[in-house]
Amino acid sequence: MSGVALRLARERADAAPRRIAAGRVEWKPLAALANERDAWRALAGRALEPNVFYDPAFALAAAPAFGNPGAVAAWSKTGRLIGLLPARAERRYGVSGTLTGWTHPYAPFGVPLVDRDEADAAVTAFLDHAEGARTPVLLPLIASDGAFAATLARVLARRGGAMESFGTHARAMLAPQGERIAYLDGAVPPKKLKELRRQRRRLLDKGQLATVTARTPDEIPRALADHFALEKSGWKGRHGSAAAQHAPVHAFMRDALVALAAQGGVRLDRLMQNGHPLASTIALMSGDAGWFWKIAYDEDFARASPGVQATLDLTESILADPAIARVDSCATAGHPMIDHLWRERLTLSDFLIAPSAAMLPQFRYARQLEKLRRVLIATAKTIRDRGRR
Numbered sequence: 001m002s003g004v005a006l007r008l009a010r011e012r013a014d015a016a017p018r019r020i021a022a023g024r025v026e027w028k029p030l031a032a033l034a035n036e037r038d039a040w041r042a043l044a045g046r047a048l049e050p051n052v053f054y055d056p057a058f059a060l061a062a063a064p065a066f067g068n069p070g071a072v073a074a075w076s077k078t079g080r081l082i083g084l085l086p087a088r089a090e091r092r093y094g095v096s097g098t099l100t101g102w103t104h105p106y107a108p109f110g111v112p113l114v115d116r117d118e119a120d121a122a123v124t125a126f127l128d129h130a131e132g133a134r135t136p137v138l139l140p141l142i143a144s145d146g147a148f149a150a151t152l153a154r155v156l157a158r159r160g161g162a163m164e165s166f167g168t169h170a171r172a173m174l175a176p177q178g179e180r181i182a183y184l185d186g187a188v189p190p191k192k193l194k195e196l197r198r199q200r201r202r203l204l205d206k207g208q209l210a211t212v213t214a215r216t217p218d219e220i221p222r223a224l225a226d227h228f229a230l231e232k233s234g235w236k237g238r239h240g241s242a243a244a245q246h247a248p249v250h251a252f253m254r255d256a257l258v259a260l261a262a263q264g265g266v267r268l269d270r271l272m273q274n275g276h277p278l279a280s281t282i283a284l285m286s287g288d289a290g291w292f293w294k295i296a297y298d299e300d301f302a303r304a305s306p307g308v309q310a311t312l313d314l315t316e317s318i319l320a321d322p323a324i325a326r327v328d329s330c331a332t333a334g335h336p337m338i339d340h341l342w343r344e345r346l347t348l349s350d351f352l353i354a355p356s357a358a359m360l361p362q363f364r365y366a367r368q369l370e371k372l373r374r375v376l377i378a379t380a381k382t383i384r385d386r387g388r389r
Contacts, residue, residue: 023077025125030063030071030086030102039081040113041263048116049148050287053107054086057259058284065248066104074125082115083122092138092366099130101139106249108330109291109348110141111148119147123155127355136366137353144168144347152351160357164367165349166374169333173346174292175326180319184312187343196312202304207274211313214268217261223268224257227280230296260284269317271310279310283318283327290318290327292338308337315341 033040033056040056052058063069067088074083086102101110114122130137142149144165156163176183184193203209214223228244236242243249260266265286271279279297283290292314297307318324328346329338352370354363 023075023079023082023121023125025072025074025129027070027072027129030059030069033071033073033084034060036073036081040084043081043084043113043115044286046116047287048114048119048151049111049143049146050289051109051111051113052260052265052284052286052289052291053103053109054084054111054113055260055265055286057263057265058107058256059086061252061256061259062104062106065252066106067102069102071102072099072126072129074122076118076121080115082118083112083125085112085126089135092136092369098135098366099133099137101137101141103140106252108141109143109328110139111143111146112139114148114151116147119151120155123148123151124159127155127159127161127353130353131355131359134359134362136359136363137355138350138370139353140167140350141348142351144349149349149351152353156353156355159355160360162354162360162363164352166352166370168347168349170345170347171331171333172329172335172338172342173326173344174315174318174329174342175344176319180322183319184315184341188341192340196305196308199304200309203273203278203301203306203309209278209309210272211310211317212270212272213317214270215261215264215266217258220257220261220266220268221254223270223280224254226270226277227268227282227294227296230277230280230298231294234296234299236296257282269310269314271306271313278306281310281314283314285324288323288325290324292327292329292331308341311338311341 037056037060044050044055053062069086069088072083072085072087073081076082088100088102090098090100092098092100101112103110112126127137153163179186188196200209212223214220228242228250231237232242232244237245243253257266257268265284267283267285269281269283270277277298278301280295281292282294284293285291292311295307295311297310318327326344329335329342331338352363352367354360
């Protein structure tokens with residue numbers, strides 16, 4: 001059999017549903033799961049750990065712009081969707097088809113959707129699929145201390161599998177445990193708060209400020225147009241990385257936000273002055289969790305920090321809503337702005353996984369190659385940064 005024929009045969013085998021103890025598990029193109037949108041949306045609503053980036057409203061809009069991935073879908077014996085892992089079959093470690101969780105620059109969180117009432121069964125189904133395909137698994141950007149990571153560790157222990165974390169880092173998160181109203185007074189040093197209030201007065205000297213919030217499908221397009229314009233007018237526009245400069249990304253953001261708005265999963269806030277947007281923030285919601293997804297501001301007003309002012313307004317609005325338990329900043333580790341406003345941290349890791357004891361030899365080999373790969377990437381970044389300086 002030729003190499004191409006063998007690859008196609010394997011793909012057909014991987015795509016065929018497999019009967020498992022919990023029900024069945026199958027590999028499908030993500031777009032094909034649009035036919036199961038109701039079951040998918042219901043799963044997102046009862047997820048052990050919410051992930052808006054894997055909600056059908058977001059993921060189906062993002063797929064054409066970011067590689068058209070597949071997904072491992074797990075179903076119970078009663079036909080209920082209990083697990084969904086968007087992923088790619090990538091060539092890594094010399095193994096064709098390594099199962100790699102799907103993330104991209106607009107989806108910085110990779111926890112699969114797992115039914116909170118059947119979490120062990122869903123994770124077992126994911127691992128059964130990977131074991132049947134004889135492949136290790138790489139899951140990027142997993143909450144290290146989250147409920148999914150705990151379930152994964154528990155199921156792996158029963159199966160004799162293994163897991164190792166790479167790239168562990170922490171980013172800012174808003175997760176008030178006690179007094180919400182006075183949160184900012186405790187989180188931000190007094191000197192910093194005084195400076196932010198002075199900057200606010202500087203903006204007020206030039207006209208009244210108002211925050212306008214868009215939440216409905218009808219309101220989103222106009223608000224998003226302002227956001228795109230602000231982003232394009234700044235450094236992203238100068239570097240050619242603004243969303244408005246890339247048609248697939250522009251279309252994906254528009255479609256995803258309108259679809260999320262239809263189910264109450266987005267808010268787009270603009271800090272306005274005399275009808276002019278000074279700053280724009282986009283927050284996404286799923287269950288009791290949120291994601292501070294995007295921010296843009298008018299750099300002509302940079303001395304008054306309009307982006308920070310808009311972030312403060314958003315923070316106060318979130319703190320006033322007890323239904324929101326936590327909000328991920330989606331920022332880089334050590335971010336110079338949000339790290340000084342939000343005091344909690346979300347620890348993330350990339351998990352390399354051996355689905356069972358039988359996969360340990362492949363896992364040990366993959367682990368060494370992954371370590372080497374990351375050393376080479378870090379070295380290349382250091383050389384690049386030195387060259388820039």
